Amino acid sequence: MLEKVFGFINFAPVGSTGETTGGDAGQSAAAGGGSMLWIILIFFVLMYVLLILPQKKQEKKHKQMISELQKGDKIITSSGIIGKILSVQNDRIKIVTGDRTEIDITKNAVSAIIGKKDSDNSKEQESSKESQDKTEDKKSSK
Secondary structure (H helix, E strand, O other), rough: OOHHHHHHOOOOOOOOEEEEOOOHHHHHHHHHHHHHHHHHHHHHHOOOOOHHHHHHHHHHHHHHHHHHOOOOOEEEEOOOOEEEEEEEEOHHHHHEOOOOOOEEEHHHHHHEEEEOHHHHHHHHHHHHHHHHHHHHHHHHHO
């Protein structure tokens, strides 16, 4: 084992060519280089799988979210501002915050959609209230 480890090191005096080691040392050094190449290749494949692929997946998901922005959606920006979308333009949106401040921001500044359009939510709430009222009316009439 130690022969393989020390086989590629030249322990000859300075200035000598080291030709006395024989041909086996040259072959073992070449074989060691090939295995090192595989290790480096595996390292780069792992780095790609663990770092680059998840980044691309997250970027694709963010682009899809940005393309689905609509007037009335409640959003949070990357700086932490929460607001409701007033208008959507090419690459900019106008939001209104809780204190009625209107802000123009880029679409890329949106980090998440908190809630979809209020009109969709209000319709659902109205339909649930109507169904509750109907059940209460039936109970009271009995």
